[in-house]
Amino acid sequence: MKTVIFYYTGTGNSLWSAKLLAEGLDGAKLRPMKNADALAAGDAEAVGFVFPVHVWGIPVPVMQFIEKLSLRPRVYLFALAVNAGQVSRTLVQLRGVLAGRGLKLSAGFSIILPSNYIPWGGPGPAARQNARFASSRAKIAEAAACIASGQDGPIEMGPWWQRIVFTAIYKMTFKQVHKMDKDFWSDDQCNSCNVCVQVCPARNIELKEGKPVWRHHCEQCLACIQWCPQESIQFGKKTRAYERYHHPEISLKDMMV
Ligand SMILES: Cc1cc2nc3c(=O)[nH]c(=O)nc-3n(C[C@H](O)[C@H](O)[C@H](O)COP(=O)(O)O)c2cc1C
Ligand code: SF4
Ligand code: SF4
Structure with missing residues (x-):
């Protein structure tokens, strides 16, 4: 399956995740979302989005990129939402955005890595960071196996209270x-x-x-x-x-x- 993975990253967690996923999907091509040339997915049969969770949802530039990206009908779509433990409703939001364009998100995985949100503190102790790297490595291998099979996977989400409370904050802050x-x-x-x-x-x-x-x-x-x-x-x-x-x-x- 010809596969393209578009990534967005601030501190490399999503790029690392996208690289590992590409290794697990033989021959998948990596493209940065910030590169304006990447606005078409060409003849790809599978297209992935790998990006950080920002304020419990999809970051503004990722949303803008996905809205503009030209995609073939019936393309197999998948995503990794890279976060620090609170994926909340991000992948459900992405499923909705794609559904609005008549497209289906077939699999969406939450990948938990150290936090880069420095206004609230550092990334945490080295032992916890290393544990997150190891568990994410294993989870990305599982995600690659699911995606390579072309089957539907999970659309992962946080608990209901997170999805209600934090989605309201996302909506309030998105334009700010x-x-x-x-x-x-x-x-x-x-x-x-x-x-x-x-x-x-x-x-x-x-x-x-x-x-x-x-x-x-x-x-x-x-x-x-x-x-x-x-x-x-x-x-x-x-x-x-x-x-x-x-x-x-x-x-x-x-x-x-
Ligand atoms: C503005 C901003 C908001 C964030 N909001 C969340 C969040 O809602 N939930 C969460 O788990 N992590 C949140 N984070 C942490 C990042 O999602 C996490 O550290 C991610 O791995 C960073 O990926 P990157 O290195 O590819 O940018 C936020 C980070 C930033 C910069
Ligand atoms: S935080 Fe804002 S100013 Fe700093 S690198 Fe990101 S987009 Fe640029
Ligand atoms: S703020 Fe930091 S990165 Fe920017 S010019 Fe100064 S030393 Fe370099």
Whole structure:
């Protein structure tokens, strides 16, 4: 089955998951969603979406990408929603978005990896991170087997209370995301290296007099704060104390594709 996997990632967890899934699906091609050339899935018979859960739902740029992507009727669709333990209604939401286009999401798996949401803290102890890497590796192998069979799999979701309470928050915040970069700032460790500019998928950062300026069309992927080599970028008042995170097997070069 000719397979294309589209991925979106801020700190590499989704890219790592997409790479593992592609290895399990012989010859599957990986395409970044941020690349505008990727708007057609060509003659693919199976198409996958791998992306992080943001505020208990589908991130804004992923939603925009999927709405615009041209897909053949009856294509086999699958997804990995990569999260830190609260997938909530994300895959049910994706099933609905695709159903609205007359398409069927055949399988949707929740992959739990360390949290990159630094406004609430670091990624957690190394032992817990390693346990998540190991269990996700096994789960992605299971997902690959299901997808390769072309059969329907699960559409995974969080408990009912999560789906009700957190979906309401998602709906309230969805349109505010672009402006949330007002709380970013850089401290005096900044050495004007330009990494934040290069890693931002939204071209939302420019250097003015050698320091980053955020231009209010942010996607809240947190790549800038997590990849800054100087740990100079902060969000609000607390992040100086929190450990930075990106997936240990994903490099800055991988992120620049
Ligand atoms: C803005 C934002 C919102 C997030 N919301 C959730 C969430 O609702 N549930 C959850 O489990 N993890 C949440 N996370 C954590 C990420 O989904 C998780 O760390 C994911 O693995 C990051 O993937 P990436 O490295 O590919 O960007 C959030 C992260 C960000 C940046
Ligand atoms: S990545 Fe960090 S050190 Fe480099 S320009 Fe941006 S804020 Fe400054
Ligand atoms: S400004 Fe930072 S958080 Fe916002 S989209 Fe760019 S890299 Fe992501």
